[in-house]
Amino acid sequence: MxxxxxxxxxxxxxxxxxxxxxxxxxxxxxxxxxxxxxxxxxxxxxxxxxxxxxxxxxxxxxxxxxxxxxxxxxxxxxxPAVIFESSGTTSAFNSRHFVKDIAVYRKSFTACFEKFYGQAKNKCILGLLPSYVERNNSSLVFMVEELIKQSDNNLSGFYLSDYDKLLRTILHNEILKQPTVLIGVTYALLDFAEKHSMQLRNTIIMETGGMKGRREEMTRQQVHIQLQNNLSASLIHSEYGMTELLSQAYSKGDGIFHCPPxxxxxxxxxxxxxxxxxxxxxxxxxxxxxxxxxxxxxxxxxxxxxxxxxxxxxxxxxxxxxxxxxxxxxxxxxxxxx
Known part of the structure; x- marks a missing residue:
């Protein structure tokens, strides 16, 4: 054939x-x-x-x-141009996604992000994905890294577990009323919010799910309530994606997701x-x-x-x-x- x-x-x-x-x-x-x-x-x-x-x-x-x-x-x-791999305790049983053309993935997540949030260049993109950044084959890290590159804000970047630096960046952006998107794995967002309570008006908090064994499992509703209370945020956004896909769905609150076309x-x-x-x-x-x-x-x-x-x-x-x-x-x- x-x-x-x-x-x-x-x-x-x-x-x-x-x-x-x-x-x-x-x-x-x-x-x-x-x-x-x-x-x-x-x-x-x-x-x-x-x-x-x-x-x-x-x-x-x-x-x-x-x-x-x-x-x-x-x-x-x-x-494959790249092989994305899911997180797990045993690499032999992780999912692997063989990507033929990374440009297709880039087109998908860029167009989807712009559909729901506008162009990344107009925002400060902050990544709080410590357990993912430690790996070099995460599709989520690739996506966030590309959005950071598209941003025109020099404070955009990954903050790993440096919560104090992240706090200074967010407060700086809040004072300037700079539209900001904080994309984080659930356990890291909870840790950050517990350490630094604040009132957010110009920052979107977007959780990507995942406790990775770092904290007791919680429902999405419980996570959102805790983040809302600590960060005085009216809504918590969510991203739904997985290693095996090249597209994501987004929720702008209440855990209700919408797909791109x-x-x-x-x-x-x-x-x-x-x-x-x-x-x-x-x-x-x-x-x-x-x-x-x-x-x-x-x-x-x-x-x-x-x-x-x-x-x-x-x-x-x-x-x-x-x-x-x-x-x-x-x-x-x-x-x-x-």
């Missing part, structure tokens, strides 16, 4: 996606990945999916996210990996279950991923993340032996 070097035309159309043409692009991308992604094709064949029958989003099979721990998920043959969340039954719920579309009611994600930007990996997260999807396509599945080894993962 002759392998295309790149599908430049599809790349361009993906970032022009809308509710009007999303299904068309997703179906086209399914056929592209079925043809040129051996792992995904074998998975589809094993669960008896006939590619010619795929003409709607809900017929597309979603690859269990655990496959990223055991297989090289690639669409077309290529030497080239990303979509669906809900499946927790005990049936192949059953996509549709009730909310017909009844305009929220649905709860396991989260499936379509990430059209993941063109050279797999765009259709069954995650280990549980969520609630609303009729306007916003969603909440409620936690992890009790057994994160999603049914269907016995097929990883493919």
């Amino acid at each position: 002759k392998q295309p070097v790149k599908n430049t035309d599809l790349e361009k159309r993906i970032f022009a996606a809308s509710s009007v043409n999303f299904t068309e692009l997703a179906v086209e991308l399914f056929h592209f990945q079925y043809r040129y992604n051996e792992v995904y094709r074998n998975y589809c064949n094993t669960i008896n999916i006939l590619p010619d029958t795929i003409d709607t989003i809900r017929k597309i099979p979603f690859l269990p996210i655990q496959f990223f721990k055991s297989h090289e998920i690639k669409t077309t043959f290529f030497e 080239w990303m979509k969340v669906l809900i499946r039954e927790e005990d049936d990996p192949f059953a996509i719920k549709t009730a909310h579309i017909l009844q305009k009611k929220p649905m709860t279950g396991a989260i499936n994600i379509i990430d059209l930007a993941n063109i050279y990996s797999c765009s259709f991923i069954a995650t280990a997260d549980v969520g609630r999807l609303y009729s306007n396509e916003s969603f909440e993340v409620l936690g992890r599945m009790d057994n994160s080894d999603i049914r269907g993962c016995s097929l990883m032996a493919l």
Whole structure:
């Protein structure tokens, strides 16, 4: 089978996606990945999916996210420009994302950030991601580092665990009314807020999740209440992304996330990996279950991923993340032996 070097035309159309043409692009991308992604094709064949029958989003099979721990998920043959890796206690069991073209990732997170927050150059971008910066293969660190580079503010940067310096920077920006975005891993934001109470008016606090074993696990609501109390912030923002994706969703408060036009969340039954719920579309009611994600930007990996997260999807396509599945080894993962 002759392998295309790149599908430049599809790349361009993906970032022009809308509710009007999303299904068309997703179906086209399914056929592209079925043809040129051996792992995904074998998975589809094993669960008896006939590619010619795929003409709607809900017929597309979603690859269990655990496959990223055991297989090289690639669409077309290529030497990766970068390999992003998830955090974990044992590197042998971490997810790996083989990225063919880092420009696609850069385009995705830049366009998404601008959609929700405007251009990074007009903001001071502060990163509080100590456990991530210690690694050299974090997709989150890459994204924040690029946003810092795009910023025109010379105080933008990573602050690791230097909370005193971070405090001085934030207070300086507050006095000047400089729009600031503090992007931090949850446990570090909690540590900082407990040490330095203040009143923020020009600073967006954005948590990315994760205690990394540093603190007792808390719900997102508990985290937000604590941060709001210590920082006198009206709302706490959130970023929802993962190593296996090239797109992110953002919440501007209350843990309600919104996707960019080239990303979509669906809900499946927790005990049936192949059953996509549709009730909310017909009844305009929220649905709860396991989260499936379509990430059209993941063109050279797999765009259709069954995650280990549980969520609630609303009729306007916003969603909440409620936690992890009790057994994160999603049914269907016995097929990883493919």
